Amino acid sequence: MTSRDSGARSPERVRWLVTGAGGMLGRDLVAVLSADPRARVTALRRAELDITDADAVAAAVAGHHMVANAAAWTDVDGAEAAEATATAVNGTGVWHLAGACARAGARLLHVSTDYVFCGQAAVPYPEDAPTSPLNAYGRSKLAGERAIAELLPELGYTVRTAWLYGEHGGGFVGTVLDLARRRERLDVVDDQHGQPTWSYVLAQRLVQLGYAALAGSAPAGVYHGTASGWTTWFALARAVFELTGLDPERIRPTTSAAFVRPAARPAFSVLGHDRWAAAGFTPLPHWRTSLAQALRRPAFASGPEVLPD
Template sequence: MTRYLITGAAGMLGQDLQLALSGRDVTALSRAALDITDEAAVADAVAGHDVVINAAAYTKVDDAESHEDDAHAVNARGPEVLARATAATGAKLVHVSTDYVFDGNGTSPYAEDEPTAPIGAYGRTKAAGEAAVREIAPDSSYIVRAAWLYGAGGPNFAKTMIRLAGSHDTVQVVVDQLGQPTWTGDLARQIVAMLDADAPAGIYHGTNAGKGSWFDFTRAIFAEVGLDPERVLPTDSSAFVRPAPRPAYSVLGHDAWRRAGIEPMRDWREALHAAAEAGVLV
């Protein structure tokens, strides 16, 4: 029987990975339970497992601008340590990365083999983590890039917008950032499908299909939970100046799934409707 280890298991994706692997032999370790930068602790944790899924990450994008060393430890050093440990035991490694490894200046979906060009500290640290995994375990690792995640198991944009609707007559949301809202439930199941299919090692884009702006996403959220979408007003990024730059275009291509004989994830609007039906948004 395949034995799975999930790191960062208390996070939003980590919780959905546990659900997707329900009934299997799974060890789920939170960041508090396993410091992925601790070589000895990681070696002990990895021992006896066939698959390691790394969902641990430093995700405070703005804080990373002034604490890049802290972000680098978790996002770059941690995956390096995990890659060395899995390579030593022969285990497969799934490392979850991000759209922030790209500069966001594209106009068509980024291919999996597109050169990375991060524009902020968070993206730099995640790109460094990817590079370490590819160098150390090229034949036994998967890099799955996620983006615009929402789910039941943690704070996220969808829940924030619904909360704001309870205290504001209208909400202003940017129209000049495009991406792919992605349900962690779908992403978790896709990762499991990839492993079950024994897909080739490499880079995969773990996002729901289609594209939309944060404005589009918010209007869709409102509609799904019975709020008036007309309460969502358009604005642009100049109205929300933040420490870290955001990619303006975060639409990712999904050709690697098709090459592996796996259907890419469904359209984001279909996924959002299913998530709402499952009670994820409330």
């Protein structure tokens, strides 16, 4: 466990708990909060808090004003053969967090996914669009969303994100950079549309949303924490090459049919951002703007960690 004060002692300091603090987003959340003089941060990795343990969750949440949940089962393909286990984390674990927050009077910032939608739309999904997940991971994450809606309607904030990449885990961007060193040609699917989102920018927005929630200026409910604009995996890979001085012609388009995986993926995973206005925010920056900023970070320039530690 790490507990950090980032400024002079003050009774007004907001006490934050970050769960899943060792993951890609969790590590960025801890970095953002550790640099924030308003925050006192308790950062718990999985080994320190397993969110499927209701008693441990209750004990961990007590005494905090704000809980940011970055803990999740994120193995999308693995969930197909282990849906009960995935749901124990993404559904029941979130139920425990929401219940503990309700009892403690704490607000919960929870991260969900575009995979709660089936991806057959032609325009971006609004926050209140009907959900219909295509795969077990999406169903497990939807169970978490429902737990918050039921147990924490006034204090719960569900922020759906998608296509995350970051310094501490890499995601698709890290994988592309890694493959660029090992292969001359890359075949990348060009028939799935989504919003590549830098985990650090999402972490910043989650923290901003948390303070707006405490100030009473952000209504509880669902927000879409994805970058503006959208693209395909193929175009994203080409952008990564262009922005790092590699030859984008090394990347060729292919189709999802050529890359069959255990879990079905939505074809059009694009989320609308209208609800940010209700909280006084603009949507997150365009995906290409954030990608250019991220790729200037030393972890990407020197070779990303492709696997989370």
